[in-house]
Amino acid sequence: MKIELRISRFDPEKDRAPYYRTYTIDAEKHTTVLDALIHIKDCEDDTLTFRRSCRSGICGSCAVRVNHRACLACKTRAMDSIYEGCILVEPLKNLRIIRDLVVDLDPFFRTIEQVSPWITRDCTAAERRMYPADVRELNKTGDCIMCGACYSDCNVLDVDRKFLGPAGLVKCYRFVEDPRDNLASERIKQAIELGIFKCPVDQECELACPAHIGIRRDVIESLRHHGAKYGIAPMPAHRRLIQSVLDTGGVVPVKTEPAIERHQHRERSFNGITEVYFKDFDGEPENDIVLFLGCIINRRQQESADAIINILQHNRIAVHLPKRQTCCGSPFMRSGMYENMRPFVSQNIDIFNSYAEHGVRCILTSCSGCNSTFRHDYPGLAVDYGLAVNYRIFDTGEYMYHLLRSGKLNEDFREIRMSTMYHYPCHIRASGLEEGIYVDLIERIPGLVLKQVPSSGLCCGGGGGVRAAYPELADKLAIRRMNIAQEEGVDSLFTNCPFCILSFERGIKLREDAGEALHFKIYDFYRVFSEAYGGTGAGP
Amino acid sequence: MLVHDAVIIGGGLAGMRAAIEAGKEADVALLSKVHPLRAHSNAAQGGIACVLEKDDLLESHIYDTVKGSDFLGDQDAIEILCSEAPENIQELDRMGVIFSRMDDGSIAQREFGGHSFPRACYAADRTGHAILHAMYEQLLKNRITVYPEWYVLSLIMNDGACCGITAHDIGKGETHIIRAKAVMFATGGYGTAYETTTNAFANTGDGCGIASRAGVPLMDMEFVQFHPTGLYPRGLLITEGARGEGGILINDKGERFMKRYANAMELAPRDVVVRAMQKEMDEGRGIGGANYLYLDLTHIGREKIMERLPQIHEIALNFAGVDCAEEPIPVTPSVHYSMGGIPVNHSGEVEGIKGLFAAGECSCVSVHGANRLGCNSLLEAVVFGRRAGRELSRYVRKAKLGSLPETDGSKEIENILDSDGNEKVPDLRETLRKVMMEKCGIFRDRKGLQEGLKAVKELQKRFENIYISDKGRVFNTAFIEAAELHNLLTISEIIVHSALVREESRGSHTRTDYPERDDARWLKHTLAHRTGDGLSFSYRPVTITRFHPEKRKY
Numbered sequence A: 001m002k003i004e005l006r007i008s009r010f011d012p013e014k015d016r017a018p019y020y021r022t023y024t025i026d027a028e029k030h031t032t033v034l035d036a037l038i039h040i041k042d043c044e045d046d047t048l049t050f051r052r053s054c055r056s057g058i059c060g061s062c063a064v065r066v067n068h069r070a071c072l073a074c075k076t077r078a079m080d081s082i083y084e085g086c087i088l089v090e091p092l093k094n095l096r097i098i099r100d101l102v103v104d105l106d107p108f109f110r111t112i113e114q115v116s117p118w119i120t121r122d123c124t125a126a127e128r129r130m131y132p133a134d135v136r137e138l139n140k141t142g143d144c145i146m147c148g149a150c151y152s153d154c155n156v157l158d159v160d161r162k163f164l165g166p167a168g169l170v171k172c173y174r175f176v177e178d179p180r181d182n183l184a185s186e187r188i189k190q191a192i193e194l195g196i197f198k199c200p201v202d203q204e205c206e207l208a209c210p211a212h213i214g215i216r217r218d219v220i221e222s223l224r225h226h227g228a229k230y231g232i233a234p235m236p237a238h239r240r241l242i243q244s245v246l247d248t249g250g251v252v253p254v255k256t257e258p259a260i261e262r263h264q265h266r267e268r269s270f271n272g273i274t275e276v277y278f279k280d281f282d283g284e285p286e287n288d289i290v291l292f293l294g295c296i297i298n299r300r301q302q303e304s305a306d307a308i309i310n311i312l313q314h315n316r317i318a319v320h321l322p323k324r325q326t327c328c329g330s331p332f333m334r335s336g337m338y339e340n341m342r343p344f345v346s347q348n349i350d351i352f353n354s355y356a357e358h359g360v361r362c363i364l365t366s367c368s369g370c371n372s373t374f375r376h377d378y379p380g381l382a383v384d385y386g387l388a389v390n391y392r393i394f395d396t397g398e399y400m401y402h403l404l405r406s407g408k409l410n411e412d413f414r415e416i417r418m419s420t421m422y423h424y425p426c427h428i429r430a431s432g433l434e435e436g437i438y439v440d441l442i443e444r445i446p447g448l449v450l451k452q453v454p455s456s457g458l459c460c461g462g463g464g465g466v467r468a469a470y471p472e473l474a475d476k477l478a479i480r481r482m483n484i485a486q487e488e489g490v491d492s493l494f495t496n497c498p499f500c501i502l503s504f505e506r507g508i509k510l511r512e513d514a515g516e517a518l519h520f521k522i523y524d525f526y527r528v529f530s531e532a533y534g535g536t537g538a539g540p
Numbered sequence B: 001m002l003v004h005d006a007v008i009i010g011g012g013l014a015g016m017r018a019a020i021e022a023g024k025e026a027d028v029a030l031l032s033k034v035h036p037l038r039a040h041s042n043a044a045q046g047g048i049a050c051v052l053e054k055d056d057l058l059e060s061h062i063y064d065t066v067k068g069s070d071f072l073g074d075q076d077a078i079e080i081l082c083s084e085a086p087e088n089i090q091e092l093d094r095m096g097v098i099f100s101r102m103d104d105g106s107i108a109q110r111e112f113g114g115h116s117f118p119r120a121c122y123a124a125d126r127t128g129h130a131i132l133h134a135m136y137e138q139l140l141k142n143r144i145t146v147y148p149e150w151y152v153l154s155l156i157m158n159d160g161a162c163c164g165i166t167a168h169d170i171g172k173g174e175t176h177i178i179r180a181k182a183v184m185f186a187t188g189g190y191g192t193a194y195e196t197t198t199n200a201f202a203n204t205g206d207g208c209g210i211a212s213r214a215g216v217p218l219m220d221m222e223f224v225q226f227h228p229t230g231l232y233p234r235g236l237l238i239t240e241g242a243r244g245e246g247g248i249l250i251n252d253k254g255e256r257f258m259k260r261y262a263n264a265m266e267l268a269p270r271d272v273v274v275r276a277m278q279k280e281m282d283e284g285r286g287i288g289g290a291n292y293l294y295l296d297l298t299h300i301g302r303e304k305i306m307e308r309l310p311q312i313h314e315i316a317l318n319f320a321g322v323d324c325a326e327e328p329i330p331v332t333p334s335v336h337y338s339m340g341g342i343p344v345n346h347s348g349e350v351e352g353i354k355g356l357f358a359a360g361e362c363s364c365v366s367v368h369g370a371n372r373l374g375c376n377s378l379l380e381a382v383v384f385g386r387r388a389g390r391e392l393s394r395y396v397r398k399a400k401l402g403s404l405p406e407t408d409g410s411k412e413i414e415n416i417l418d419s420d421g422n423e424k425v426p427d428l429r430e431t432l433r434k435v436m437m438e439k440c441g442i443f444r445d446r447k448g449l450q451e452g453l454k455a456v457k458e459l460q461k462r463f464e465n466i467y468i469s470d471k472g473r474v475f476n477t478a479f480i481e482a483a484e485l486h487n488l489l490t491i492s493e494i495i496v497h498s499a500l501v502r503e504e505s506r507g508s509h510t511r512t513d514y515p516e517r518d519d520a521r522w523l524k525h526t527l528a529h530r531t532g533d534g535l536s537f538s539y540r541p542v543t544i545t546r547f548h549p550e551k552r553k554y
């Protein structure tokens, strides 16, 4: 089969800026992007310049970006990489281009050198004993091939070169975990200085990593957790957030009446569980669900809560809003303070299980952060705490998508004329939910046109506690994200994560205050859907 | 001009190990055409051999290696290799290598072909990667000067002594002369001289090529190791560890054919397995009649595969679309290792040339003789890398910088850039690789070798008429590929010619016209000297200390 490659070219002796050239080659099922590059170099154009050596994914030479995401050319199959008719091949980002696809990796290697990547003590043979479990832990990071893919795609590095970056943190953690080394607390201290709390845990690096290193959970969050154990993490700003959770059950304090308090007359007891109940349609419901709001929506974005309820009512879904729902525990997880989260987690699991006992098994979340915590962290924690899990977690959008797939979604939408871009939140991705789910859903609304670019490097800056500890960095990320959208000719973003919305709105306001209005709008997924159903929120 | 006490060429395991040792007391610089983290030592999967268990015996490791070498290995060198293994492994452990462990916390070991005891220490199936990265960390710790992505073009000799090199800074496109009291080659193998190989693109035999052109004889170059299980058709390695874990070889009839060839079955030494495989395929029992067989791991079970052979699982899946927990892997013999190389003594010195050293795969000590046992070459790289490093620092303390003869460092690059012929590098290279595969492969005979030699010489002639259209300076990889081809052509001639001269079958060298080992005539090392436009040969006796040659049976 003939395939087309669009390759970024740059010769410092001739060109002022990189440009693209398109080549057509014959490819077979197992042809890799590296095979394709070599074929072009051998048969068509010997000036095409790229690095390669082992051709088996172990030496780390051939990292490039294919369709906007960093990967190893030798491990990437050409046939699987065709996007809109061609394969876009570009050099790694965040590094200076030397020629064509070759970048200057020195700054990347320097991040490795910064963490003193060697065993510091000279142990005796007995001290060097390690067990299979130790090795398993070490191999989680020891497999890094130093290809630089993560460095290229890291959001924070794009706006803050002082950040150590993912590979440096991977290397740091490799030694923190090594029983032969004894500098763990110093190493973690250094990791904090070099920005471990600058990372919004958006996992862009992990998606790029060819060695499948769990950079977010196995490295960054583990380092934070170790830091908390040594009492040197999290940062003061995070401690304040945690205190707020301990005092009020949420990271944001109550300012206006929370969504859950606004429907007093609907309060009732459901088999002993105090809840707010919504079923404003006639006849039997299609289903009953439990809605978990999360503190941001409950306390700051009450309209979204109403919108979700309205959407569900239009689909004949009865909504149970348990009053005792409390913080999902994500602030503890993200800052490494696992030890304090047990009461919160237990309380939520207990509520969910009580509903399940009475036949309501679907738990819907409105916040993508809570969703990813429930999905990824709760199962393990439940085991640790000796609790059973009898319920199922859905993101509300995901649930709507299931309705759509089974032909049950009420598609009686009115026209909403606008052209926008869907911002795919990292927490949604972390929950294993694909961008296409939301794009498909949004495109059901007549008049609404989406302009998507392959998602990469698109972080709002709102995750991982960055906004608390490094507000300026978070703002930079938010503004950068909006600028990227504007470069694609879109003046708004459409998203379904309360953190993203907060971040973007803050970015817009900051720019306005600075007298450089962005002329940019943020649309809340649920509020737009609710509007499409002709309503703005739940009734009183 | 750049000046160092010593320059080490090659950032693989041997080069880095030597640099760390020599760097303790001397000003050494390490040059490498690929960044040290990219060296092909990375790709070693299976393990590194060492007697650790008390039930295993040093004697046994020595004997296995001697027998594996088909009695061509020098037994004094082999004794050093095996007896220094334990302290080197302990040292690697101290350096931070993440070896796989036993439940009691000791270093785990597995079976490997030709070894009569499970003595391969390993790090899952990424042993080379684990050791190379730890070594690089030591390089950083010891603040060794590194010139990454510098391509060494030639040796500068004066009066039988080595006094420096010319090297090309690939990134900047500048050629430099580096003066040094001593130079060491650690440039690895030359697998890319063959069409099917487990080696990386960077394995082009540069060190051997450069040394030969500078007048250094090359030893035992006819001994080219094929690995039994290269992934078909790319040649990528499926580690012997896969057979160590229980993998079996199957022909088109579904038959475990190794039972007809060796009691040790799939774990017989590589030369034995490879000949059996080639015979099966030549007699039409390749899968569907084609040039490959099956390696079946399915009975090992997914869980064990994922724990012990994760990289194999990924390679088969990525590059052949095969999930080896469910289907057999298509495999074919693939050129893997060079037993021959630059002849050195036990301290890595090239005898007869002052200030020249070598270690690792590009050298010939000789511990592998006519056939290397698996896991012995990583060991060789660290053991003899360390020894060479020690000697290097001792040497430069006494030696003086030699005076530099008139040299024009950029001659080679100018020649290639200015050449306006009509021969393309990729065409010549691909032709060469086919010739080597067909004429100087697993089974050899006089007629084929003569044809092969003629073909290589023709390619050398055509090389004089080379043309590359890339005239840039910065990161000109077309130029590097041309320079590499030059080296491939130099050593290919030596491989074929040495094979033609050796009229016997021994280890990896199988002459169908001389099917028997002939100790009376050929229990000796070949030395190929460059003379004008051809080669001449001399010989060196094999050191035999305690094991007298006997028939090899597995």
Ligand SMILES: Cc1cc2nc3c(=O)[nH]c(=O)nc-3n(C[C@H](O)[C@H](O)[C@H](O)COP(=O)(O)OP(=O)(O)OC[C@H]3O[C@@H](n4cnc5c(N)ncnc54)[C@H](O)[C@@H]3O)c2cc1C
Pocket: B009, B010, B011, B012, B013, B014, B015, B031, B032, B033, B034, B035, B036, B038, B039, B040, B041, B042, B043, B044, B045, B046, B047, B048, B049, B127, B128, B150, B151, B152, B153, B186, B187, B188, B189, B198, B199, B200, B202, B203, B206, B207, B237, B336, B337, B359, B360, B361, B362, B374, B375, B376, B377, B378, B379, B381
């Ligand atoms: C796929 C594979 C698997 C293997 N598995 C095992 C195993 O399990 N156990 C085992 O014992 N052995 C194994 N081997 C063999 C072993 O890995 C090698 O023999 C050994 O790593 C060689 O190390 P080295 O330092 O000599 O060379 P390399 O690691 O190849 O390093 C050569 C270095 O020289 C540099 N260089 C070359 N030419 C130039 C030049 N012109 N200028 C500047 N620099 C140059 C290169 O950049 C490179 O850094 C395996 C080999 C392969 C190919």
Ligand code: SF4
Pocket: A153, A154, A155, A156, A157, A165, A166, A198, A199, A200, A201, A202, A203, A204, A205, A206, A215, A216
């Ligand atoms: S999660 Fe995002 S910000 Fe954090 S290291 Fe990875 S890419 Fe960088």
Ligand code: SF4
Pocket: A143, A144, A145, A146, A147, A148, A149, A150, A151, A166, A167, A170, A205, A208, A209, A210, A211, A212, A213, A215
């Ligand atoms: S962490 Fe992954 S992506 Fe980053 S350098 Fe290591 S292998 Fe490459």
Ligand code: FES
Pocket: A051, A052, A053, A054, A055, A056, A057, A058, A059, A060, A061, A062, A063, A072, A073, A074, A075
């Ligand atoms: S060529 Fe080595 S990782 Fe791709």
